[in-house]
Amino acid sequence: MPQVLMTGSAGFIGGYLVQALLDQGWTVVGLDNYSKYGPVVRSYDDHPNYHFTEGDARDAQLVEKLLEGCDHFVAAAAMIGGISYFTKHAYDLMAVNEAIMGASCDAAIKRFHSGGKLQKVTYVSSSMAYGSTDRWPSVEGDELTIPPPANSYGFQKLAVEYWARAAWQQYGLPYTIVRPFNAVGVGEQRALGDLEEESGNVRLALSHVVPDIIQKLLKGQDPLHILGEGSQIRCYTHGSDLAAGIIATLDHPAARNEDFNLSTPVHTSVLELAEKIWTRLKGPDIPLRYVSDPPFANDVQKRIPSVDKARDLIGFEAKVTLDEMLDELIPWIRDALARGIL
Template identity: 65%
Template structure:
């Protein structure tokens, strides 16, 4: 199969490309490197992969790349952690709407005239931002109040685009909602600058690498946003890539939506303490203090993962401890090299 992946050099896209190639597929990636800059301009050196530098809002370009592809993963978006989508509240909404419309327009244009079978859309756990009951099940996003953040609202719009393109143009779809992706390799975000947390500056906008940076840089007590009672399901990028691949190719995924996540809940306070002891050792008492949280700091994101398990056979198997064992050495080296 030949697969077009937009946002191919992003946090999830880079893992997805590797997994697709590992499974023997031919991949075309599209990215404008607007988030990570030159750090992501390299290629994997795989003869079955072509990385195109371009704008996912360019409908003609997307349609041209899609013309001989069997599948399309619409993954391009402005995306980041909580500070990122407060910094770029309008740009996220405006840019991502144009990216989504271009993806759908291009797919509608070529569908039926070539081999394209389906579009797989990357949504987000933030569609459940305003729920007050858990676990969040597929379908709840249409029964609860819409998200308050512009990022969450736009990700919900992605799902409406997917369903509307099916309703009017019979364009097949699958929707996937990754929860709290944690990857090795997250670099500085272009344009955002560094965030100050107490006496430390951090260069990313996701909680796990941020906490790792602060402990490695000697922050004591460790600063966390909010009370620390917030609950997340941290999911390794490689697991998410496997789940997305299952959703792309599994026949049961046609016109369906899936939560993709690690089933293990972790509070931010528990996460912070675990990182502290992994770096400093079990004998060093954990010390932390809390900072004022951002406005849209969702207190709980807990998914029901049974649909992906039962229909796709997908389970995220990498534990949080295993994720940290991969991430901590990478962040330590990145700090030493001045990349974080």
Template identity: 65%
Template sequence: MKVLVTGSAGFIGGYVVQELLRQGWDVVGVDNYSKYGPVRHSYDDHERYTFVEGDVQDTDLMYKLMVDVDHVVAGAALIGGITYFHKYAYDLLAQNERIIASTCDAAIAVQRDGGLLQKVTYLSSSMVFESTDRWPSVEGDQHLVPPPRSSYGFQKLAVEYFARAAWEQYQLPYTILRPFNCVGVGERRALGELEVWSGNVPLAMSHVVPDLVQKILKGQDPLHILGNGEQIRHYTYGGDLARGIVAAIAHPAALNEDFNLSTSVGTTVAELAQEIWSKVHGDRPLSLVHGAAFEHDVQKRVPSVEKARDVLGFEATTTLSDMLDETIPWVREAIASGVL
């Protein structure tokens, strides 16, 4: 089986490619390096991996790449931390719409022309539940709660509408997946990242785990956090998310379905800060300074994980402690090498 992964050089995309190769798939990756610039991965020279540097907005290119694949993982998107939601509010909407439209246009054409393509698996986001007033967020709630307020969340909801509309009109099969708060290694400061200071240290990516890790490693004390620290997130390991994504690609019960992919364990930002602090400083007391939260900093993001467990057999099992044991050394090295 052969799969095309768009956005293959991205944070989640890298984990997905690695998992696909581990499970024996032939993989084609496409990315324009717009987020980090050219990056190297351990699997770049793998015999079953082909990388194409190109723009997913180029529908002709996408058609050529899809002609002989069985599946597509539509992961390409302009994406960043919460500062992105403000600095690139329009681009997040406009460019990501062009990316998903090009992907769907090419897939529809390939299917029309008798290609091998069986299904497109779309990566959405937990941000489709940005405005929810009920927890946990169950698949289907995105149609019952108010729409997202951020342009990023709104566009991710639009991705799901593209998927369903392409099925309704053209019978292009789909699966929709919503990763929650990915944590892992390989994430770095994006090109064009807006520099925002938190105390005496600039945020690395406006993603809470690497930002807290790098502030603590750089010696910030007291530690500055955004908001009251009671924001709840379900931090999910990138390798676990990749397993869930790959499980859904060819699973017959995933056809024309949507799934939340997440750990079942919730953690407040204050609890996260304490755990990172303890791993770096041991028993040294932690003091917090609370700064103003960003406008779109969702206070509570809690997923229902039962559907993915019952239908796909997927559970995210990596603990936050184990994630941090991998992430902290990577961030330390990234600081030393100037990546962060």
């Protein structure tokens, strides 16, 4: 069966992707230094086809060693978090993530030219690469013509894509670039580097809009505090759909040296999202009460992807609806709060 190395395998998307790969018969080599959440327990930790190494993805020699025998490399390791996280760690995430990319590409180039099995590197970018766009939906290729992202996180994720193309241009290392949009799902918890922010009468650490609104309402906040006017537009995509999209690119010949937006095409405003969560927790007869807090600087007001390319070239379409995500996530967050991991 095919074998894949995934860096960042203990992360949020990693949790979905590793499980999906194992379910489809892949052998998965995982690498993570537990820098985000600390040691985590996954349901597949003892799976016979999962081989985990605790280590740093900035170690090119280690990455090269783990790539031995691998057909694919999913380069997903990165410092990542919500908007408050990449505002407070603006320099660190640039420095760390660029070092990760350099080590990843160096290792993959050596392994690819050593006559081994490695076929391609799949680079996990972000919808933040389109952070400065003025046209929607964002079509693959727009990131090369619009102004660069205004914050360091978006700029670094765009740099990931330049690493991918440069390694192909100079060394012939095949690639696929995937851009997840607003991942939602269970399993995300308080990160070690998260700093709590006050929002009305509660303090939160994630700064991801879906779990944050759920937490605020579960903690009894009324009126609900939202950042800005609530007109921000997002396309919320379930972790299982993102995993399916990434897997769809691995062996598909049409994905070679291409980039794909991985997302639902359904867009929702923050106020619409808040209404859905409020109704679930407060009941349909109580109207939404909210106040607007000052937004973070450089908060992207609209992210809407074109999903035509992923559908037409590799047959990928997101399936999980926002309503289904909320029905799954609300009880998980209620339990996580009780256990003290949020």
